[in-house]
Amino acid sequence: MSDILTIKNLRVEGRPPGGAYVPIVKGVSLNVAKGEVLALIGESGSGKSTISLASMGFARPGCRIAGGEIWLNGRDIMKLSPHERHALRGDEVSYVAQSAAASFNPALRIGKQVIEAPLWHGAGDAATLTAAAVDLYRKLDLPNPDTVDEKFPHQVSGGQLQRLMAAMAMSCGPDLLILDEPTTALDVTTQIEVLKAFKDLIRDQGTAAIYVTHDLAVVAQVADRILVLKNGEMVEKGPTAQILHDPQHEYTRTLMDAVRPAPHLVDHVDASAAQAPVISARNITAGYGALTILSDVSVDVPAASVVGVIGESGCGKSTLARVVAGLTPLREGELMLDGKVAAPSVKDRPRDTLKDCQIVFQMADTALNPRQRIGDILGRPLEFYQGLKGRARADKVGDLLEQVDLPRSFASRFPGELSGGQKQRINLARALAADPKVILCDEVTSALDTVVAAGVIELLKSLKDKLGVAYMFISHDLSTVASFADEVVVLYAGRVVEKGPSKGVFSPPFHPYTRLLLSSVPEMRQGWLEGVADTGEAKAASAGSVIIGAKGCPFANRCTHVIAGTCDSITPPLRDLPGGLSVACHLDADALPRT
Amino acid sequence: MSDATELPTPRASIFAGLRLTWTAAIAGSVLLFWLILALFGPWIAPHGEAEIISGTTFAPIGEGGLLGTDKLGRDVFSRLIYGVRTTLLLALITTVISFAFGVTLGFAAAILKGWFDIVVSRIVEAFMAFPSTLLALVVIGAFGTSITVLVLTVGLVLSTSVFRVSRALGYDIGVMDFVEAARARGEGTWWILTREILPNSMAPLIAEFGLRFTFSILFLSGLSFLGLGVQEPAADWGLMVQENVGGLFLGSSAALIPAACIASLTVSMNLLVDWFQQRQQGETVLEKIDQ
Numbered sequence: 001m002s003d004i005l006t007i008k009n010l011r012v013e014g015r016p017p018g019g020a021y022v023p024i025v026k027g028v029s030l031n032v033a034k035g036e037v038l039a040l041i042g043e044s045g046s047g048k049s050t051i052s053l054a055s056m057g058f059a060r061p062g063c064r065i066a067g068g069e070i071w072l073n074g075r076d077i078m079k080l081s082p083h084e085r086h087a088l089r090g091d092e093v094s095y096v097a098q099s100a101a102a103s104f105n106p107a108l109r110i111g112k113q114v115i116e117a118p119l120w121h122g123a124g125d126a127a128t129l130t131a132a133a134v135d136l137y138r139k140l141d142l143p144n145p146d147t148v149d150e151k152f153p154h155q156v157s158g159g160q161l162q163r164l165m166a167a168m169a170m171s172c173g174p175d176l177l178i179l180d181e182p183t184t185a186l187d188v189t190t191q192i193e194v195l196k197a198f199k200d201l202i203r204d205q206g207t208a209a210i211y212v213t214h215d216l217a218v219v220a221q222v223a224d225r226i227l228v229l230k231n232g233e234m235v236e237k238g239p240t241a242q243i244l245h246d247p248q249h250e251y252t253r254t255l256m257d258a259v260r261p262a263p264h265l266v267d268h269v270d271a272s273a274a275q276a277p278v279i280s281a282r283n284i285t286a287g288y289g290a291l292t293i294l295s296d297v298s299v300d301v302p303a304a305s306v307v308g309v310i311g312e313s314g315c316g317k318s319t320l321a322r323v324v325a326g327l328t329p330l331r332e333g334e335l336m337l338d339g340k341v342a343a344p345s346v347k348d349r350p351r352d353t354l355k356d357c358q359i360v361f362q363m364a365d366t367a368l369n370p371r372q373r374i375g376d377i378l379g380r381p382l383e384f385y386q387g388l389k390g391r392a393r394a395d396k397v398g399d400l401l402e403q404v405d406l407p408r409s410f411a412s413r414f415p416g417e418l419s420g421g422q423k424q425r426i427n428l429a430r431a432l433a434a435d436p437k438v439i440l441c442d443e444v445t446s447a448l449d450t451v452v453a454a455g456v457i458e459l460l461k462s463l464k465d466k467l468g469v470a471y472m473f474i475s476h477d478l479s480t481v482a483s484f485a486d487e488v489v490v491l492y493a494g495r496v497v498e499k500g501p502s503k504g505v506f507s508p509p510f511h512p513y514t515r516l517l518l519s520s521v522p523e524m525r526q527g528w529l530e531g532v533a534d535t536g537e538a539k540a541a542s543a544g545s546v547i548i549g550a551k552g553c554p555f556a557n558r559c560t561h562v563i564a565g566t567c568d569s570i571t572p573p574l575r576d577l578p579g580g581l582s583v584a585c586h587l588d589a590d591a592l593p594r595t
Numbered sequence: 596m597s598d599a600t601e602l603p604t605p606r607a608s609i610f611a612g613l614r615l616t617w618t619a620a621i622a623g624s625v626l627l628f629w630l631i632l633a634l635f636g637p638w639i640a641p642h643g644e645a646e647i648i649s650g651t652t653f654a655p656i657g658e659g660g661l662l663g664t665d666k667l668g669r670d671v672f673s674r675l676i677y678g679v680r681t682t683l684l685l686a687l688i689t690t691v692i693s694f695a696f697g698v699t700l701g702f703a704a705a706i707l708k709g710w711f712d713i714v715v716s717r718i719v720e721a722f723m724a725f726p727s728t729l730l731a732l733v734v735i736g737a738f739g740t741s742i743t744v745l746v747l748t749v750g751l752v753l754s755t756s757v758f759r760v761s762r763a764l765g766y767d768i769g770v771m772d773f774v775e776a777a778r779a780r781g782e783g784t785w786w787i788l789t790r791e792i793l794p795n796s797m798a799p800l801i802a803e804f805g806l807r808f809t810f811s812i813l814f815l816s817g818l819s820f821l822g823l824g825v826q827e828p829a830a831d832w833g834l835m836v837q838e839n840v841g842g843l844f845l846g847s848s849a850a851l852i853p854a855a856c857i858a859s860l861t862v863s864m865n866l867l868v869d870w871f872q873q874r875q876q877g878e879t880v881l882e883k884i885d886q
Contacts (some may be wrong), residue, residue: 326777346779354781367772371794381780430776 002174003071004208005055005093006031012050012232024050024063025390027419032261035206036238039223039240041213043449044420047232048212052178055210056093057085073175077329090117092203094169098181100161103155108519111149114168129171136167139204140197141542155324159190159542163197164489171202177209178201184220187476188520193542195221198534199356202375214217214449216259217522220244221529228252244524258450261523264543276339278438278470280357284333286323293319294494296333298574299439304468308485310517314546316494317474318362321440324472338437355385358431362443364423369416374401374426376574381433400429404459419453425459432463438470438520445480457484478521480504493546493554496574500581509592513555515543536560553586561587599637613619619870622863629860645828653839653847665839665849675853678830681731681878685746685825686781686811692750693807697757698800702788710836716762719755727752735823744747745824751806751815760803764796798871807869816857832857 012025025047032038040048050063059065072079073092077085089095094117100518104113114128123129123322130149137145140163148328153161162182169177181199183191196572199222202209219226219240226243226253228235236249247253279301279590287293293316301307322328324335326346326419335342338356343349361367368377378397382388388396400407405427407506415423423436424444431439445453446526451561463469475481481502491497498511505514532538541558553559557569566586574582577589585592615623632639641661642648648660649668656663660670700719703713722730735749768774774791782791816833818824825831825840832853839849 002883327775327779332659346781349781352782354779359779361772361774361776363772367776367790369773369795384780385781433782 002256003033005210006071007051007055008069008071009469010051010054011066012047012054012063014050014063015058019425021064021066023066023232025054027068028229028232028234029068029088030227030234030237032210032256034175034401034465035203036207036224037202037209037211037222039219039226041211041216041226042231042235043214043217043451046229048229049180050232051093051229052210052212055176055178056089056095062428066237068324073235084475085119087378089401089573090174091121091123091172092174093178094172094174095178096162096180096182097166097252098170099185100165100182101153101158102477104161104167106153110156110164111334111566113525114149114164114171114336116439117394118166118172121303123172128502135173136201140164140167141193142167147164148151149356157190157221159186159194160188160212162194162445165221170207173205175180175208176488177207178212179211181214184213184215187314188478189538189541191522192520192529192533192538195529199529200590216244216255216529217524220524220526221522227529228255228285240526244526244558249329254451258454275304277336278303279472280336281320281324282334282336284323284330286319286328286330288328290302292331292494294323294404297491297496297592298333299472299489299492299499300498301472302486303437303469304464304470305486306484307462307474308481308488309472309474310476310481310488311491312476312517312546314493315491317476317491318442319494320491321359321442321472321474322439326354327359340458351385355434356376356437357440358429358434358438359440360427360442360444361444364420364427364444364447365415366421367427373411374413374415374418377415377426378411378429378433381430385434391538398435400433402534403432403463404429419452421455424448426454428456428459428463432467436469438472440472440474442474443476446475446477453480460484461477465538478506478517490517494545495554495571496582497555497584498582499574500577502581504579504581507593508591509577509583510594511585512561512587512593513595515593516558553584561591563587600767616870620865622866622870625859625863626867629679629683629856632676633683636676636680640670640676642670642673644674644677644830645669646673648663653842653845653849655846656848662852663847663849664841665835671835671839671849671852674830674835675832675856676706677831678835678853679856681829681831682812682815682833682857685742685815686808686830688746688859689749689753689810689811689815691805692746692813693753693757694800694804696751698761700754701758701761701763702763702765702792703770704762706784706788706792712762715758719725719758722752723755727814731814731818732821732823740823740826742825745815745818749811750817752810753814757803757807763801764799766797768792802872805864805871809864809868812857812861812864 007028007030009027009029010025011027012024013021015021016023028051030038040051042048053060055070057070062372065078073090078087081383111130111133114133115126118124119126119128131246134145134149137148140146142160142163148156156164182198183194186194195218211219213219221461223240225237226240228243228249230251235251236243238249243252247256279299281297281299284297285292285295297320299307309320309573311317319328323330326342326349329344335351339466340353344351346354375394375397379393382393382396397411399406400589401410403502404427406422418426445456448456461484462473464471472479473485485502488499489496490505490511492513498514506518509516516537519537522528537560540560547557549556552568552570553572556562559567563586572584572586575585576582583592632690647665647668648670651664654664660672662671665671677851686751700715704715730752731748735744738744744848769787769792774787775792777787819831819833820837821835825834826832827834835853836850839847841847
């Protein structure tokens with residue numbers, strides 16, 4: 001096999017503002033053969049994106065390619081003039097970014113943007129290029145391939161946009177395709193269709209590809225070979241099967257250990273004895289402006305327990321947390337905190353009520369005021385709720401820092417001086433400072449690397465055992481929820497479709513949507529994708545899209561078990577099944593999916 | 596990101612930390628020069644503010660005073676030095692007034708939202724719809740020419756754009772997670788405004804202060820030139836241009852010198868603001884790239 005890309009001893013340096021250059025990539029060599037997919041894996045900051053960009057001869061502003069050779073199609077592209085290098089991009093090598101939504105120009109129609117590059121390279125006139133593009137849409141399994149050209153980016157879903165971006169990248173028929181975390185921002189059910197489309201396309205066209213990701217289960221599906229990176233250096237490389245099953249290096253093994261097993265394989269927490277609920281939401285309806293996000297949601301969080309809330313983006317998970325915290329006032333229904341009725345808006349709640357229920361946000365860095373020291377960020381709730389001042393306050397701040405496994409000296413630092421994991425621990429400490437009965441955790445581990453996230457989950461567990469605090473744990477990561485939560489609530493389009501003890505929800509019988517969610521979580525098994533993408537279930541799911549406020553069952557348009565005349569007109573009520581499980585489905589208990 | 600964090604290295608010196616460009620250095624020195632003149636003017640000026648030193652009016656540079664004399668035979672150099680005090684002080688007061696009004700109302704509108712935002716925004720837009728000089732002319736015409744009326748009017752006119760900037764900033768920062776966290780804690784509006792939003796909007800507000808200060812100098816000088824601003828015998832640069840504009844036909848530079856001084860002050864201030872903004876933005880852009 002001939003190599004499309006060969007990188008020898010690549011060194012890339014970056015410079016902090018006003019500072020000196022520091023190495024980001026320290027002498028990495030790799031090669032990609034025709035028709036081969038090479039995966040670059042590692043934590044954030046390991047240099048995987050930087051390497052992928054460097055293979056186009058590009059370095060981000062503030063960075064420079066300091067040394068090494070980059071051979072593409074038999075030419076060292078670092079020796080080319082900037083203009084010649086420019087001509088390569090899009091033509092011989094092209095790039096698919098993580099967020100398609102941010103990469104499309106919202107003011108131009110999709111078709112125009114897809115054929116922009118080949119038009120620039122003079123590959124043909126607009127009509128023939130459009131025809132070729134429509135051909136690509138078909139190969140990528142896009143719905144309505146003939147009319148999608150005329151749409152604007154906001155008119156198609158995130159998964160479709162990501163596939164359109166792949167079409168844009170493939171429109172010149174490049175020899176090398178670079179995919180930089182192309183499915184990280186997508187929901188699991190969407191991820192499957194996109195992965196499948198990418199894989200088929202790469203195989204079809206015989207393109208070489210570099211696939212950058214931190215998700216090992218995704219790598220297992222698409223990659224032929226894997227290169228493991230840490231701090232800009234290569235740790236290990238080898239065929240996918242070898243890296244997954246027989247990793248040689250210590251670090252690769254750490255990465256593998258941080259991967260959680262599939263939700264139904266986890267050891268579930270045994271349901272504890274029933275406790276009085278600290279949060280009791282009854283038939284809550286809430287939304288923004290004219291939009292209703294949550295309809296008729298009832299959730300209980302018993303004291304000192306973990307209730308997981310799962311569902312895809314836009315299903316109302318975060319809105320539920322905001323309603324409980326009083327940031328988004330509920331419209332109908334009743335909310336009880338620690339046995340007392342709580343006012344809908346945070347403004348009308350007394351401090352005692354506010355103290356009992358604290359919230360931790362997803363983005364660790366935006367949740368901390370960059371202009372306040374950690375000591376002040378943690379000290380304020382102590383002062384606000386408990387009236388602590390001066391010495392007593394400073395001592396308690398130190399105790400809080402120790403509780404979240406950080407040194408006391410961090411009190412004098414600013415948030416900008418901490419890493420992502422450390423910031424999330426500070427957020428947690430701030431919630432603990434109020435001495436709450438329940439903490440609302442809104443996707444607290446989603447923005448963190450797997451190894452760091454695992455540490456945060458361990459911390460949450462130990463705090464629960466030590467302090468007896470309860471959590472409402474909102475996440476789209478089913479494996480984490482399955483291993484951590486006592487009870488689970490599954491939300492779909494703002495409605496509860498299934499709830500009950502963790503063990504009950506993650507084992508049969510399932511609600512059809514829960515079944516789809518579970519089967520969509522990538523497994524660390526090669527060939528899993530082919531098995532799951534071809535099921536009728538996955539096909540039905542990708543045919544429809546989530547409709548909020550639909551008449552009847554919200555999942556009816558994506559369900560394989562749909563009962564005509566019933567599901568599309570009558571909203572199914574939550575029915576109790578044995579084992580404490582409640583399911584909102586018209587199917588008889590015996591007819592619910594059991595595999 | 597790994598859990599190990601490196602502390603930023605301490606900066607070598609204050610000046611290295613400022614990272615001055617040469618334009619900023621020049622602009623800074625010019626401003627410093629005028630500031631020193633304003634502070635120590637009475638000790639430096641050879642003659643009094645309104646003292647007539649020569650029988651010759653519009654004497655050229657070098658004859659009868661360092662920079663010549665004006666239409667009444669007063670020393671241009673001395674009046675220039677006294678004038679910088681009036682010009683800078685008035686500009687400072689009007690800018691402070693405009694910020695007191697603009698920032699308070701802008702942030703209040705961003706936080707309170709609802710009808711308060713709508714009412715205040717529409718009123719401000721109505722004010723902005725008038726050409727600012729015309730507006731000032733009308734107000735000063737109605738209330739008479741006194742320093743108090745002048746300062747309040749200019750301050751109010753300038754506060755409209757300060758309002759727009761701070762309202763936009765307040766909206767942007769007000770939806771960030773750390774503000775939400777404070778809101779969820781039950782913090783009052785005042786705390787959220789002074790501890791969470793204001794510290795994070797200082798950089799753009801400082802830049803805006805510089806720009807408004809410049810605009811205020813130009814505006815006040817313009818009003819003085821029209822005879823509505825500072826009144827004789829007090830010295831003010833805008834006024835000096837107006838007094839001596841007749842001398843232009845006699846070959847006198849008495850009107851050009853204060854005009855050049857106004858230009859040097861405003862251009863320097865603008866350059867300094869440009870440098871400040873670039874420095875701020877440069878940092879944020881590079882910080883983003885670092886991740």
